[in-house]
Every structure is written in structure tokens, then in C-alpha cells.
Amino acid sequence: MASVKRLYKADSNLGNPLNTNFDVDFVIDYRFATTGKAEAEAQFVKLIESLNNVGLATEVRNGDNCAVLIFVKIASDQHLKAEVYRSRVQDWLYGVRAAAPEKQMQKNLKDEPVTQAERLRLVYLLITKPKNEGGAGITPKSGEWKGVESVFALHDNTFNKAWIKELSSKYWLMAEDFNVIKDRFGEKIAYYFSFLQSYFLFLTFPAIFGFCAWILLGQFSPIYAVVQSLWGIVFVEYWKKQEIDLAVQWGVRGVSKIQHKRPAFKHESIVKDPITGEDIKVYSPMKRLARQLLQVPFAITVAAVLGSLIAGCFAIEIFISEVYDGPFKSYLTFLPTVILTTVMPTLSTLLTGFASKLTDLENYETVDAHEAAMIQKVFVLNFVTSYLPIFLTAFVYVPFAQIIVPHLDVFQLAVKPFAESEKQMEAPKAGFQINPDRLKKQIIYFTVTAQIVNFALEVVMPYVKRKVFVKVKEVKAERAAKRGGTSSPTADDHPEESEFLARVRSEAELGNYDVTGDFREMIVQFGYLSLFSVIWPLVPVSFLINNWIELRGDALKIALETQRPVPWRADSIGPWIDCLGFLAWLGSLTSAALIYLFSGDGLGPEGSPWNIKGWGLLLAMFFSEHIYLAVKLGVRNALSKVDSPGMQKERGERFLVRKQYLAESMGQEEAEKAATGGIAAGEKISRSTLEYAATLGGNGTPEERFWQRQPGQQETIAAGRKYIQKKAAPTESKDTESKKEL
């Protein structure tokens, strides 16, 4: 296999039409199926013009199902350079770069070549930024640009092939792999991969330990719980440090301060900034706060709706499996699962839609704020859907089964049609034994089965779908061709381009990649680990395996199944880190509770889990939580002491700036001093300085007279000597005298 490095670096100009992108930066997929011809044309012209106006060259080609593909590249090298330089200066102004960029544009660009990610990002901004900020102001799918279906960059197949090969051929990724990702797909995605990577590496420990625990300690082992939650603390704190470190290494520290305005933002009024004099579009924060408070009812609704659904199905399942013993029992057991799998997804999509509506309502100025708010709500949704079932089993079913089961008769109607006699549906009034395995079974389902299913849905499914889709298209095309339909888009493709265009057309059909979705998955997974893994210590093992595949799968997804993502920058994984912290903290509570409830063959301390002592349970949780918080503090403290490459880099850069500035402001030799440890040694005072006073003679202010009494060093020393002479000797004697007197 050829040197991976070389393949990585390989750019697309390899002649081979499947690989070349003809220098295209972005493709705009403009559709006019629904619009009238005249309007479509007018809008198209407008589009081309506004693109050219911001210095973008355009080519147009035919697209599938009444669309044209507009190929965009930045018109002149000069223009690109200007853009790059401006953005770098802006970075510096916002404190993203420590060192001010060289004032000579060319030099700066030579020192720091433009990466693909940087180029694409800037071009994309040129296309989408509002006019007043110097962009073409094209907002896909919204406003006057409804016609613009998507604005996407073209995949670099040569690179993608090499990349996938590389990833699947090594056990874990190195720093340079992330650099490659960052230079191709932007920091935001690089962050995802590097997070997934560290998470994967960290998992090895609990996986091994969990396996041993599974063999030696069995489930609900306090030792495992302690180790696991300690691990959780270390991981979260480590990542907090690591993400800053990466930001510095990638030179994007604080990039989140450079906010992209949301086109959808509606401002109430425009205020002149008192100092900067900038016009700021404002929306009263109080109003927003009020709307944000809607999240509380939202969360409650979510919990209520999904909760009742889950609880309901759960109850039915218990009723059928534990109470009912008529015919078809084996089939009926699946009834609740069926209900869940059909109703749940629709419900959650519904709620997600509602959440995004809510977020729009909150009307944030910037994209980041908007995203963050959305993530919060999504997290709540996922929290309920993913963890509630287990909470129900662990903290409702097991402790209170005795009380609940008898009342489950309400669900008789669910099975009435099948039961022969009332008896079959009667709950045993007493002596009902709960089934302690249920919990474990559930965990295994969520942490193994679900993961696999999920992966299938995520990677395999779309692949198949796509293949089918392509086939259908071909068939259609053939038919059209048979009927000599000139309307086939490929008709007037230039032979040299045809393959290329075919590729572009198929890429135009792809969905776009959403990194938050992948993040969500990982966070939820971490949740299972920290909340419930005491129930079944093999959880981390399953995750370890899953994540190795997950990482490659996601890479595959990006390379083959989605349009090339816009390479956005980021300086952290954003609000997800808080979710992690929250889950780790909650874990300290649940683990303690679970252990207390189930310690001893899945039954409570008194052998029967449902009459445990409340205060004991609470005490266990109370201590575990506060120990957790204390340890967390300690770990954070310890980690903060450790130096890291990123910090070193930062220090280094700051130092350089310092010296340079000082060199300018106060000759070289001074600079040396001042830069290293501050104030330089004061120059020795010439006698003259001290004696100027003497010249004044007896006259002058009292101050002058005071300072002239000992005009020079010699005089001062002499005077001092005199005093000491006089004192030092008689001291003792005098003291003794005074003693005598007293």
C-alpha cells in the first residue's frame, strides 16, 4: 500500500475524471419544479449575478428532475488571498490568534498555506453571508431562495478512499489523523472524531475492569461502581482539559466568540453601541428569558407523554408476562414492544419538531446560541426515551411490584379477546415473586441489541436505500432514452465531463451530515455506562467494540452517504460537555441506589427488595453524591497542575509577541530584560543626581532641606555609623540601669 501520508496529501487533479473536481468549490442545486418558468428564470439570473458580484465565477449545467447545477469557484487567486487574510486578521482581533498576522499579506499566506477547509469555509461564507456583511446572502430553502435546494462542496474521492482505508487499517487514530480531518472537514467534525477516539481509548479501562468484575464480583458490586464513577470523573475532566488543548493546537481557541449571525433572527430594535458605535440589532433578553422558561413545561410534557406511554407498555408487558397465563401468551408478550416501536418514533419526531419550534421562538442572534438551545431540548427528549424504562424497572417495578401488580387487572381488556377464563387474568393477591432478571435483560437490550440495530439503521440502511434509488433512476433514464426523450439531463453533457456530472448529480441527491446527531448517540451511550453499568459490568465491553466500529462507520457515512459537510470551525464540543458532566454526576446517585436496592443476588438487604429502609437508601445516595463531588474537585485540581503541549504552545506564542513588541518599543537589550520577568534593573544613580539638592544651599522647601542633609551616599553612611556607634555600645548598660530603677 502506497504511503498513506502521500495519499492524504494527494489533491484531486489526477486527470481521472472520477477524481477530478474541475476546481469546483461549491455546487448550488437550484430547483424550479414548483415555480413558474418566468419566475424561475428571473430568480436564476439574480442568483448568477449576486454570485458574480461577490467575486465568484460560475458555470451552469443540467441537473436531475428539473434542476440546474451551478458550479461556483472563487474567481481570482488574488480575491481568495484577500478573503483569507481578512478572516485571519479578524481571528487575531478576536484573540483567536496570539500573534498578529504579518502585515504583508503575501508573506502571511506563504508562512501559513490555505487549507481546503479554510478555503471552502470562506467560499461558503461568501455565498451565504448577508449582503451587508459582504456575502451573496443566499439562504438555501428559505426566503426568496426557496429554489436553492442545497449548497454543497464536492467530495474528494481520492482522499476519501485513502482516508477510509487508513482508518480501517489502524487500531486508533493519531494526532496527524485528526489534523487531516480538520484540514478537510473542519474543526467541528475533527472534534467529534477526536472525542470519540479519546472516549474509545478511555473505555478500554472500564472494559477490562468490568470484565474482571463480571467474573469475580458479579453484578451490583460496590467496588465496580466506585472505580467506574471515578473513571467517569477522570474522563470528563480530562476531556474538558483536552478540548481546550486541541483548540490551542488547532489555532481555534476562542473561535466561538466569532459568531455567525442567524439570518432568521428577528430584532425588536436597532441600538447604537454606546462605545463602539456599531449598530446592534437587539431582542430584549427578558422577553427571551420568558420564552426560555417555556422549556420547563416542555420538559414536563415530554416526561409526561413519553413517560406515560413507556409506563403503560411496561405495565402491560408485566401484566402479560407475570400475571396473564392464557393462550397466545408467548405472542402477546410482544404486544407492548410493538406498540412502543410504532408509536415512540412518531411521538419523538413530533416532540423534536415542537422543540425546534420552541427554539426558533426563543429567537437567538447567533447560530451557536440557537444550536446550544436546541441541543438542550434534544437532550431532555433523549434522556426520557433512553433511560426512563430502566428507571421504571429499577425504582418502581422492583421495589413496589408487590403493591402494583395486583392493580394491573386494568389491563385485562388488552388480553380479554384471548383469555378463556377470568382466572387466567387475575393477579395473584399475594406471594408474587418479582423477576430480578428483568433489569439485566433490559440493560443488555439497550446496550447491545439497540446499539447494533442503531448502527444498521445509521450506516447499512441508507447505503441500501441509495443503491436501490440509483437503480430506479437508471431504469427511468433508459425508458426516457428509449422514447428519445431529449429531457434526459445527461443528454447534452460534454463527454469529458459526463462522468463528473453524473457524480455531482448523485451527490446532489444525498442528505447532509449532522454531527450533533452522532454526538447525541455517544452522550446517551455514556449515560448508560455511568447510570446503569453496575447492573451488568459487561456494558463497557460492548461499548468498546461498538465504538471502534462506530468511528469507522461515521467516517464511511461522511465519505459516501452524505454531501461533503461544510468545514465549520469550533473550539469545543459545545454544550455536550455539560450533558456528560450531568450524567456522570447522576451516575453517582443511581449507582449507589441500585447497589443498595439490589446488593445480594438482585434482592434487597432484607432479601426482598421491596421493603428496604428508606433512610438507608437515601444515606447511601447522599454519601455517594458528596464523595463524588469532592473527588471531582480534587481531580480537576490535580489535572489543572499538569502542563500540556497546547498550553506550552500558547505560552510560547505570547512570549514571542511580548519580545517583538518590546523590541520595537524599547531597544533590544531592554526588551530582553522586560520580557523575562518584568522590570529591568534601575540604572545606578550618578552622584550628581543625589547632590543636586546640595546646590540649593540652605534655602528651598522643607522637603528639599530634609533631603539635602545627607547629600550623598557617603554622608548617609557616615551619619548612620554615628548613630550606631552611639547606641550599640551603651544599650546593655542602659537597659540594666532602667531595670534597676524599676
Place this chain on the structure above:
Amino acid sequence: MASVKRLYKADSNLGNPLNTNFDVDFVIDYRFATTGKAEAEAQFVKLIESLNNVGLATEVRNGDNCAVLIFVKIASDQHLKAEVYRSRVQDWLYGVRAAAPEKQMQKNLKDEPVTQAERLRLVYLLITKPKNEGGAGITPKSGEWKGVESVFALHDNTFNKAWIKELSSKYWLMAEDFNVIKDRFGEKIAYYFSFLQSYFLFLTFPAIFGFCAWILLGQFSPIYAVVQSLWGIVFVEYWKKQEIDLAVQWGVRGVSKIQHKRPAFKHESIVKDPITGEDIKVYSPMKRLARQLLQVPFAITVAAVLGSLIAGCFAIEIFISEVYDGPFKSYLTFLPTVILTTVMPTLSTLLTGFASKLTDLENYETVDAHEAAMIQKVFVLNFVTSYLPIFLTAFVYVPFAQIIVPHLDVFQLAVKPFAESEKQMEAPKAGFQINPDRLKKQIIYFTVTAQIVNFALEVVMPYVKRKVFVKVKEVKAERAAKRGGTSSPTADDHPEESEFLARVRSEAELGNYDVTGDFREMIVQFGYLSLFSVIWPLVPVSFLINNWIELRGDALKIALETQRPVPWRADSIGPWIDCLGFLAWLGSLTSAALIYLFSGDGLGPEGSPWNIKGWGLLLAMFFSEHIYLAVKLGVRNALSKVDSPGMQKERGERFLVRKQYLAESMGQEEAEKAATGGIAAGEKISRSTLEYAATLGGNGTPEERFWQRQPGQQETIAAGRKYIQKKAAPTESKDTESKKEL
């Protein structure tokens, strides 16, 4: 009374010898009572020389009990300016100042006059900084400079008088008052006063509310607890924001990054910094961590030692007051108090000494780190001494009295000598009623009596002591004079200076002001409020009154009873804020517990406080804590939304720097664009740019050919039109056709 402002501004050159300081910056009190004459002289000469070497002018005069007073001022105005400028540049380098100081020294100094605090700070640094950093390296009381008793600045009496008058004449201080304090005594002390001030203002609310609660709700009211702890959250979060804001307004934001090296720091090895090439003295952090872990046993010891002492006295007291009923009971009741008041102070001073030893052992590089570590330990000490007694009463005595009291017979020996019969000392085996008032009494003692006593010790006592001391000295002096002892220091004072020198000599005798002590007081006070004020809602009222006096008292202390403090800078109140947070958080636990335990006339829910339900108690605490944490998060969030003058200032400065830089780097007009909202609009591409491709003709790379197919805007538009024409019309018909086919 003359305009306060003027008095504030008044500098000391008023001729009146009591007010003038003869331009003296610092006085060095050099004592040689214990050293031999020769050595004393040599050291003295060395002292003078090293002072002159760093550009300080010196005068020497006679001091009390074998000491000479060395008067120091910066030799030349030029030299001062250089120092000021260097320090300002350094500030900028460390990011303390947003805007780079004008490169022309003179201009910068004109724009920003040197404050007294700045001048004194720099001179003090000149005197004390190690030689290699350009100072004279004089370390009072340590190393070769054991002889140097103290290095102190002289009080500005005119200002002090005006200041005290001002403070005592207004109800609360304004921003300008703090500015004055900052310019005279430095930011660190200004922070203390401004903290005390905000605390005082915030107290008004709980004071009023508490008073109402006391009348309407009585003690242990949940409502009061909720309101009070909400108040606590708001106060702590507010201050966190406020202290940053002040730092920005005072231009010291991030000043804590400029660390002063500890002379006492012992380094293991010297490492060259990989990047900066600076020599760094390092001490292995692991070793330090190991030593820091000693704090755990330390804390335990403290708790154990003081705890057992307190518990012991407590038990004896109970025994005597509740069990014993022989003669002298009334007197014996004081026995424990006597023990406490005698043993406790000695013990805690002992432990404090131990703590400082421990801190030295931890061997920090910088003064700040050292201080922070010390504060931690001091906090632990104070926590035990201040709160443990109440904890004992509330959570041990009241709930478990029934169990404990019978076992108190062990203390019989304490009273044996007085008792007539065994009976008098026998604990009632049963039916013992605990005394619910005890708790309230204790609180009142700690929050009223103790505060007053404390104030007396702090302000009145030293004043008296000083007066006495002066008297004694005079008497001695007279005696000496009578015996014609030439050894009286005042003997050869120049008449013009004599009064001034007398003042200096007395100031030399004063102790120096320690702001951390005052902080400690306030934090401990806040603790009582947040931990126990549910017991007696009048607590905040008492504190409100106390703090009004406290603030003035502290000012008085600084002005009259201590040497003028060195005006250090600071950008926060340091680790104290964490202590505040901790106490507020702990309050959420204790308040809940207290209410649960005592709700209903100081007795438990079942009427008798000692058989409460454990789980109920824990549940109450559990909820209260987590609600607390949630609310805290919310409040922090809400506050972060609010804009503040400090932030505005910062933004403004940053904006100016931006514009200025851009103006330099890319003409004015560009700057406008780039500064407001980043990248400027790309210039319209001339047709030539687009057409360069055409010139190439059919040859050239595939890319070139691709981009030349539609050389200009017109061509592109035309092509697009064609496609649309062809498609838009037939679309429907074709679709229907294909439908037919299927």
C-alpha cells in the same frame, strides 16, 4: 466642612510638619539591638548601597530602642517614570490592559497620571524584589536582612482625617469612594471595602425580611429559609460578577497572572522553558501534591482536637446545668466557658502556626498561591471553631440527649469536690426533657455578643494599648533625659523635623494591617447567616448593624492603628469567594435539617425531637440541596445575560484596538468594514478576470476547459435559461407519461 473631594485630593505638602511627609516614599526600620556593632555597621552600609544601586535616594535618622530609620525616596523623576512605564507595558503584555500603552513614554504618563498607590507599589517592589529582577532584594526579617524590622510607607494624615470623616458621615460608599481607597491603599484593600459594602447593602433585605419573619413566622420557618438561601445564591453570584466588573473598571483584570515570586521558594532544579528559553525554577508538582495531601490529616486533627475540646466542655456544661443540682451550681456553670476561653485561643494559635508551617512545606513559587493555600487551612480552622458548637447542639445534643445524658456521669469528678451527695450528680435515668432554648441562646451569643466582643478586641483594645505604650515611653524618655542620657533618640533631631520624626518613630512601632483577617471575619459571619439563621431570624439584623460599624472600624484601624499598608493590586477577593459558595451550599443542607428537626416549637414533627424519621430528614436535605443547586445554575445563567459597565468598557477598548490596528494594516475605508462585522465585500470581478480562460482556447487542462465553456456572466445565464426552458415546460407532461407507464 470643606468640600470632601478637595480634601480627598489634598496631597501632603501643606508645610504643617504634622502633615508633611517630606516626600518620603518608604521608611526602613533597621534594628541592631541583637547584633554586634561591627556587623551592624557593615550590614547598614550594605543596605544603603543596595538601595542607592537601584536608584533610591536615602536619608538616615535616629530611631527608638537601638534602631535607625532609613528614609527612602525614588532618586529622580525620570527614574520613576521609567519604572511606571515598564510596569504598564508589562501589564499590557500580560493582557491586563487592552490597549497597548503609547510608545512615547511621556505621552502615556501624561494621559494616565501616576497614583500614589502605583508609586508606592513600584518603590516597594524596587526595595524588595530579588536582585536578578532588578530590585534591591531586601526581605524584612528574613535571611541576611534579619535586621530590617519593617519597610513601611508613611500615613498621609490630612487624607486620613478627611477619609474617616467622609466615611463616618455617609450611610454607604459610592464608586468614587472606592476609587479613592484604590488610589491610596491599592486594589486589594479597595476590594475588601467594596465587598463589605455590597454585603452590607445586600444584608438590608434579609434584615427586613428576617425581622418580619421573626414577628410573623417565628423561628424555623421554611419560608424564611427558602428566601434566605435564595438571597445567598443571588449575593454570591452577584459578587462573582461584580468582582470581575470592578477588575475591569479599575484596569486590573487578570493582574493575578503577574505573579510575585516568593523569596522563600526552594527550587529542585532549573529547567529551560522549551519555547521561551526562560530559566524556570521548578519544584515537582507531584511532590507538592503529596505534601498538599497532608491537609487531610491536618483537617482531621483540627476537627478532632478542637472538636473534642468543644464537645467536652459542652458535655460538662450540660451535665452541670441539666443534671447536677448541688451547691455552687450557678458558679460551676461557668466552668466550661472558662476552660474554653482559656484553652481555645492558645490551641487555635498553635494550630494556625502549624498550618503556616504546612503551607511553607508545600513550597509555592508565588505569593498568591502561598496565600491561597494558607487561607484554605485557616478557613478549616475557623469552620470548626465557629460552627462546631452549634452543630453539636443542633444535631447531637437535641436529637440524642435522651441517650447521651445518662452517660454524663463520667463528668462527676468535675464537680465531686462541691457535691454533698451522690444523688446530686446522678443523671435522671429517664423522662429527661431537653432544653430547646439552648440552641437559640447559642446563636444569639455567636451572632451578637461575640461580634461586639470581637469589635472591641479589634479596634478599641489596640487603641488603648497604644496610648499606654506611648505614655510608658515618655516616662522612660524623661528618666533618661533626667540622667542626662544622650542616648535619647530625639536628642539630635533637627527642630524642623522633630515632630515629623516623632510621628515616624511611633508609626514604626505599629503592627501592619492584614486584610485577610478582616475577610475571614466577614466570611465566618456569612456562614452563621446561611447555616443557622433559621434558628433566630434576627441574625441578619444584628449583622447589618455590626457591618455598618465594622466598615468604619476597619478604616479607623488602617488609618490609626496599623502602619500604612503596601498598596497591592488584586483582581478578585481570591479564594474567599469559594468559601462563600461552599457556606451558601452547606446552608441549603443545614437549614433543611434544622427545620425538619425543630419545626413546631423547637421540637420534632412527633413533638419529641429525638425520635424523628431518618429518611424524612435525609429526604428534606436531599431535595433542599438539589433545588438549591438547580436555582443556583438558573441565577448564574440569568446574571450572565445582564450587561455591565465593566464589560462595556472592555468591549469598547477592544474595539478601539481593532480599528487602530486595521487602520494601520489596511487603509481607513477597509478598516471600517473589517472592524464592524469582519470580512468586507469582495470587489466586483471585471469581465477580464472571467475571460482569461477564453484566451487559452481549446487547449489547457480539463479544469481550464471546464471553466471556459461559459466564459462570462452572459454565457452562464444564457445556458441556464436554455436548460430551464427545456425542462420547466415539459415537466408535467413527462411526469404524467411516466406515471402512465408505471
